[in-house]
Amino acid sequence: xxxxxxxxxxxxxxxxxxxxxxxxxxxxxxxxxxxxxxxxxxxxxxxxxxxxxxxxxxxxxxxxxxxxxxxxxxxxxxxxxxxxxxxxxxxxxxxxxxxxxxxxxxxxxxxxxxxxxxxxxxxxxxxxxxxxxxxxxxxxxxxxxxxxxxxxxxxxxxxxxxxxxxxxxxxxxxxxxxxxxxxxxxxxxxxxxxxxxxxxxxxxxxxxxxxxxxxxxxxxxxxxxxxxxxxxxxxxxxxxxxxxxxxxxxxxxxxxxxxxxxxxxxxxxxxxxxxxxxxxxxxxxxxxxxxxxxxxxxxxxxxxxxxxxxxxxxxxxxxxxxxxxx
Amino acid sequence: xxxxxxxxxxxxxxxxxxxxxxxxxxxxxxxxxxxxxxxxxxxxxxxxxxxxxxxxxxxxxxxxxxxxxxxxxxxxxxxxxxxxxxxxxxxxxxxxxxxxxxxxxxxxxxxxxxxxxxxxxxxxxxxxxxxxxxxxxxxxxxxxxxxxxxxxxxxxxxxxxxx
Numbered sequence: 336x337x338x339x340x341x342x343x344x345x346x347x348x349x350x351x352x353x354x355x356x357x358x359x360x361x362x363x364x365x366x367x368x369x370x371x372x373x374x375x376x377x378x379x380x381x382x383x384x385x386x387x388x389x390x391x392x393x394x395x396x397x398x399x400x401x402x403x404x405x406x407x408x409x410x411x412x413x414x415x416x417x418x419x420x421x422x423x424x425x426x427x428x429x430x431x432x433x434x435x436x437x438x439x440x441x442x443x444x445x446x447x448x449x450x451x452x453x454x455x456x457x458x459x460x461x462x463x464x465x466x467x468x469x470x471x472x473x474x475x476x477x478x479x480x481x482x483x484x485x486x487x488x489x490x491x492x493x494x495x496x497x498x499x500x501x502x503x504x505x506x507x508x509x510x511x512x513x514x515x516x517x518x519x520x521x522x523x524x525x526x527x528x529x530x531x532x533x534x535x536x537x538x539x540x541x542x543x544x545x546x547x548x549x550x551x552x553x554x555x556x557x558x559x560x561x562x563x564x565x566x567x568x569x570x571x572x573x574x575x576x577x578x579x580x581x582x583x584x585x586x587x588x589x590x591x592x593x594x595x596x597x598x599x600x601x602x603x604x605x606x607x608x609x610x611x612x613x614x615x616x617x618x619x620x621x622x623x624x625x626x627x628x629x630x631x632x633x634x635x636x637x638x639x640x641x642x643x644x645x646x647x648x649x650x651x652x653x654x655x656x657x658x659x660x661x
Numbered sequence: 662x663x664x665x666x667x668x669x670x671x672x673x674x675x676x677x678x679x680x681x682x683x684x685x686x687x688x689x690x691x692x693x694x695x696x697x698x699x700x701x702x703x704x705x706x707x708x709x710x711x712x713x714x715x716x717x718x719x720x721x722x723x724x725x726x727x728x729x730x731x732x733x734x735x736x737x738x739x740x741x742x743x744x745x746x747x748x749x750x751x752x753x754x755x756x757x758x759x760x761x762x763x764x765x766x767x768x769x770x771x772x773x774x775x776x777x778x779x780x781x782x783x784x785x786x787x788x789x790x791x792x793x794x795x796x797x798x799x800x801x802x803x804x805x806x807x808x809x810x811x812x813x814x815x816x817x818x819x820x821x822x823x824x
Binding site: 336337338339340341342343345369370373374376377378386388390419439442443444445446448449538539540 | 662663665681682683684685688704705706709712715718719720721723724725726728729773777791792794795
């Protein structure tokens with residue numbers, strides 16, 4: 336037995352989970368799919384006196400379309416919903432296609448059968464796909480603690496390496512993804528959206544050396560009206576390329592031939608702590624990252640403008656073989 | 662730390678045990694059930710040798726605790742062939758197409774492909790390669806494995822790229 340000993344708890348409601356976390360204090364950890372936690376326990380990178388398992392907490396599983404007067408349409412996914420279920424969901428592919436397209440890039444199908452969206456976000460691996468998707472789509476993270484419920488914007492959730500805004504006694508209960516206007520073809524105002532994720536990994540299923548997510552909304556007149564560019568593997572946390580987004584928002588969706596490459600380069604200019612390891616220097620990662628942004632931008636714009644579908648974009652000649660594999 | 666009582670159906674047979682919470686499902690199967698066909702390579706989720714079916718879905722037995730399988734149905738490599746010993750289609754194809762050399766990784770490959778082919782009746786070459794990516798073969802006998810999966814899928818030989 337490789338992990339250090341711990342006491343096992345399997346409560347059946349979110350309220351009981353939170354009560355346990357409050358009683359047990361810092362020595363307790365929530366386990367959902369365990370696909371990141373168990374390797375850390377096996378390698379003794381981490382150990383806890385108590386594990387609180389979510390396997391019996393049914394209220395944390397599910398996928399629902401929700402509509403509120405304040406926030407419009409949204410897609411709600413329970414924190415303990417597995418990546419496999421998300422990847423198969425027609426509701427997800429209709430309302431948040433970026434999430435569907437990112438899912439096959441997570442680990443392998445055996446991992447996705449156990450791994451959960453809440454686990455992906457709470458673990459907050461900087462080179463993982465779901466945290467970048469949540470940032471890019473302006474998702475909000477729902478939590479429960481002894482102090483009650485709260486909703487944390489994804490942009491305020493990722494605070495450092497494997498660190499989030501979650502308190503030790505706080506449970507991630509669900510994620511809300513706003514449904515972008517024009518996600519399924521032109522909306523009433525003529526806007527259409529495009530979404531793409533691109534990453535480069537040494538082998539399918541490995542953590543990406545660098546990756547990018549792009550969500551873009553284009554008006555009927557061809558103007559970029561909303562844009563999210565997410566970066567992963569390029570800093571201590573997943574990131575938004577805010578300056579690059581601002582530079583393209585309001586401009587023409589179909590710029591000159593260098594538009595995608597320029598956006599890729601601009602997205603890298605904002606980075607100040609790119610990781611370096613035996614898989615690649617910081618400089619290499621930025622070159623890969625720029626190529627991934629450019630490629631994702633082309634695909635997303637192609638979809639939003641009808642000049643190419645999500646699978647219709649050409650290869651830009653950069654490192655690309657990580658795309659489309661699990 | 663007290664042991665936890667669990668009941669798991671393993672290859673159709675109920676198994677009751679009191680186990681330490683930190684015992685992985687893989688160690689439970691090997692040491693408590695004496696089902697040593699589930700192999701342990703890396704023990705942190707990379708190699709896929711320990712893959713088993715949990716309620717029909719392929720999972721890493723090293724990446725869950727036995728206590729988390731309480732009440733579940735587990736199928737190991739010992740439960741894949743028919744009771745009379747007749748090999749499953751995947752097993753027969755692995756033998757026919759030299760899909761194993763030393764055999765260490767084979768249980769994980771067979772389990773993964775059993776689940777994959779159940780869910781994909783007519784997979785493309787790209788889908789098969791992607792599905793195989795979660796299992797490692799240190800003999801690097803991937804061409805035979807690929808041919809075996811194509812054959813089991815009824816999708817032709819390894820030289821025919823199906824699209």
